[in-house]
Amino acid sequence: MLTLLNSNSLTITFFVTLSLSLFSALFMLHPRVPLKFVRFHVGIYGLSPLMSLLNLVTLKTNKIYGPWHLDPLAWLTALFVLTIGFVIQRYSIRYLLGDRNYRKYFALFTFTTGSASVAWLSDDLRWLMVFWGFTLLGITWLISLNKKWQAAKTAIARSGQWLTLSWLMMLLAIIWLAQATGHWQLSFVLAKDSLTNLGSWEKTGINLLMVFAVAIPAAQYPFQRWLLDSVVAPTPVSAVMHAGIVNAGGILLTRFAPLFSGDLAQIFLIVLSGFSVLLGTGMILVQVDYKRQLVGSTIAQMGFMLIQCALGAYLAAIIHAVLHGLFKSTLFLQAGSVVHHYKRTNPTTRHSPLIWNTAGGLLGLAVGFCYWINDNGTGHDFISALLLGWSVSIAWTQLVTSGHGHIGRIVGFSLIAGVTIVFNIIHAAFKDLLHGTVSEVVLPSATLLILVLFILLSGNAVVFWSTRHHSSTSFAALYLWLVRLSEPHPNSVESHPKFLVLSMSKGGNKK
Structure with missing residues (x-):
């Protein structure tokens, strides 16, 4: 008591x-x-x-x-x-x-x-929708504070329209769900007795509405432009978007996991998010504006988080949402200091020994295999193990293989070991903390796994091909297509804000 x-x-x-x-x-x-x-x-x-x-x-x-x-x-x-x-x-x-x-x-x-x-x-789902609506309204107001700037006005209009559409689609899904189950309380709605009242078509329809509702704030294709437009807002506004707003999809789908898992909407989410992962990665490579590079990274990371939800790896999605939010907010707050870190360098071609490249590949394979075995060897764990091993191999190439001398390789290896230890500690802490609250509801089907593998391998094949065909017409077309998709609306870009010129001229006249 x-x-x-x-x-x-x-x-x-x-x-x-x-x-x-x-x-x-x-x-x-x-x-x-x-x-x-x-x-x-x-x-x-x-x-x-x-x-x-x-x-x-x-x-x-x-x-x-x-x-x-x-x-x-x-x-x-x-x-x-x-x-x-x-x-x-x-x-x-x-x-x-x-x-x-x-x-x-x-x-x-x-x-x-x-x-x-x-x-x-x-x-209460009604309170959920009210406060989620307030959250989206608050973000729109934050973007709209600098109304004298034409670029900001365009960003306000586009962001407000898409976020309003997202909220309305979520509202429609909630009303449909409440009417079908007879409850407004989330704990009652997700009970097995309530879910049995849903027909297969009703379940798929509600889930598709939710998928679109979470894809818009997460800036998944074809809704990525509103987030690109929003970079005209002050940097703290871009940072606060990662506080459970653009990454809200992982939290929302985890809450509705009993309803979402095992539904056909998972296939649609994987296709949509898989393409967004490839698109966001391409944006990072072709954009020169630092904040837009960060937006491209967010699009790719949010796509990967939604793929985790589609595969039933809700715990991994929550960990991803939290760590990505903390990390990306920090990067946005440091955006102003990037110019000071720029150094002009003379590129030199360095050929790494074959033994170091082989060691990195073997290490990544060993780490991925150990992770898969320790996590019961389920389907979504195989995808996670594949990506983890791939990441370790890339990190080894960047930090160890490309290290300058023995000291550089030792420092790189120490960084990889330190990050691995921290990752295991964080993963174990989250798993213990959320045990019984977040669970892997339904194991993914072979179709979902094959689809994810196809997307990953296709993206890797495109990268491999593009590195060897820089002068081809197809590469130029791909490059320009990525530039077009990663550019904000023309009216939301100004080389020099006109309202600043007007303010300076007025100040000069007064003097």
Whole structure:
């Protein structure tokens, strides 16, 4: 009884601290409040991720608390979203200082991440849709703050249209699901008795709506342009998109895993996401703008995360969503310092010894095989093992084989060993934490595995071919096609923002 009381107290305290941060954000909007209050607001906001961490650590069993579904996955997601929000707000104190919308940025950061965290804590599907709608609205408002810039206006229109369409498709899927099962509570909807009321065509229809609803925020093909347009927003806005928004698909499909697993919609998701993985990778290779390279990486990574969901590897998808969000947010916040790291180098051709290349291939094969055996040797684990072994082999080539001298190879090998140890620790921690909450519901069929292997091998074949046919017409056509798909809308690009020119000219006239 005492444990339950403490658990309820922590839950109430979490919502109290989150509410305080929202009130603080509203109070900060008043023009008479000094700007120094921003630091105080960020301190108040920092209590929310702390309370979500305490709830995650002390939670012993899954429980339904009113309209809230409080389990390790819910608290982990809230911790993830709010932590990224706190880091970005702390970073923005000096980064955005001097911007005319300085106060509004912090208020909208709080509103957006707070809504996202509450959405994933919801057991009532109606509350889920309300707070998820607030989250998408908050992101749209963040992009739209700089309305005097024509490029920003175009990004607002396109982003708002696609995100609204995503929300409406998810709303339609939720209403259809609730009407078919007779429940609005997620825990009741996903019960076996409720799911048996769904016909096969109803299940596929609902799942296809959900697939489109998650593919749009994840910027999967052909919806990638809205994320490319959004790079005109300040860097902290691009970073906060990775706080459970563009990577929300993994969380959402994991929540609805009993409904999604074993359905024909998985095949459609694999095809859509597989093509997006190849497209995003191609964008990285052809784009010269650093933020658009990061967007291309996000498209590819989100595609891979959705493939993991389609294969039933929901635990891997959650790990991917969290780690990718933390990593990519950091890269966006460091985008401004990239120019300082650029160094002009004279390219030299270095031929690596065959023994080092062979060692890398054998190491990747051994790591992948050990991973597959230790994880029961199931189908989706085979794909994960293949990709893991492939990654180790590539890392060996970049860090060890291409290392400068014995010292460089030793440092490269040490980095690979360190990353491997950290990966195993994180994987074991997540597996222990989410045991009983996130499970591999249905093993993938042979058709799904063959389809994923075909996509991976096709992409590898294209890369292998392109490296040997740089001067061919087909390579030029492929290159230009990737450039066209990776470019934002023409109206969302300006070589020099016109509103800055107007502001400078007005200032000069006043003087």
